[in-house]
Amino acid sequence: MNITDKIKMLEIPVKINGNQNMIYPVILVDGNSTILVDTGYPNQLAQLKQAFKAENISFNLLNSIIITHQDIDHVGNLMSIKKEASKPIDILVHEVEAPYIEGSKLPVKLALLESRLESLTEEMKLIYQGFKNFYNNLHININSTLTDNQVLPYCGGITVIFTPGHTPGHICLYHKASKTLIAGDCLGIENGELVTSSESINYDQDLYIKSLEKLSSYDINTVICYHGGLYEGNVSQRIKELVKK
Template identity: 50%
Template sequence: MKIESGIYMLEIPANIMGMASVINPTLIWDKDSLVLIDTGFPGQLNQIRESFEKEGIPFSKLNMVILTHQDIDHIGSVSDILKELPGRVKVFAHEEEKAYINGEKKPVKLAKLKDRLEYLPDNMKIIYEKLKSGFENSRVNVDKTLIDGQELPFCGGITVVYTPGHTPGHICLYIKQWKILIAGDILSVKEGLLVRADQDINFDNELNIKSIKKLMKYDIETVICYHGGIYKGDVKKRIAELVNDL
């Protein structure tokens, strides 16, 4: 789905904990670069490629991946993308996420499950093993680390917004020209309403609350949520409501 000139939201079917869903990576395309923000679950390379083709964008032009954070539904197909386009695609992520993405540290959600493994029901132990395998197969080197406030020279300028809480190094991306926030998992859309991510899946809820408050200083008219898609309207007012409800 084309959002603005050079900005596309992909809509990729997915199965999340046994439930049919849709995830929404974002594409940013200008004359010099084709950037994919987040890469779906493991095994979704073909669906990602088909989504490019549906928008009339050549997958072979992809030269950059930005990972908003370490979760398996965001990094899952990055290793397959690098294999498909060898030597072409650079991987960007926040400096706090690098060690989790390249395998030096155990991803926080996997570590949390491992700590409780002996107490988990059998179905959760199966999920743990699948997650463990998925993360092991998705390890990649991060070519460039990002920091808060950094300006990336794509699509008229994209600001890196460090929003820890969901994970230690979660980021959003703000496209000033179009007043668009690519929110990763700090926010989602449910039944047409912008909401906070489920507290149960956050690494640190206090940090997450601070990060949501931080978004209020940006002039946002459109939010692209990885889960739930597009939200338009009085975004600042809605974020204020979320903060006031805390």
């Protein structure tokens, strides 16, 4: 889906607990640069390629990937893409998040499951083992680390907004020219309304609320939520309402 002529929202179907859902990665297209923001769950490479094709963008043009944060549904196809790419792919993440993705720090959700291992149900132990196997095989070298307020040279300028809380190094991306926010998991959509990320899956709730307050200061007309898709309206006002809850 075209958000602007340079920002495309992908729609990738996924089954979660037997229910059909969607995730919404983003493609940024600017001249010779084709940038994917987040990569889906593991084993979704074929669906990613199909989504590129639906947007009339050649997957072979992909040259950079921006990861909003470490969670498995965002980094799931990093290795598959790097192995299949016909040319080097630059991987960009926030400097705080990089060690979790490179493997020198244990991803926070995996660490949480590990700390509760003895009390987990058999089903959750299987999920834990799947997470552990995945991250043990995620051997990614980060080409470039990002910092707060850094302006990337794509699409006339994409601002990196450091929004920790959901994870330690979560980022959002802001395209000032179109007033579009790529929110990662900082925000979601339920029943057509913009909502917060659940406290139960946030690394640090106090940090998360401060990040929402930070986002409320931006002039935003459109939000792309990784879980939920597109939201348009008086976004800043809605975020202020969410902070007060």
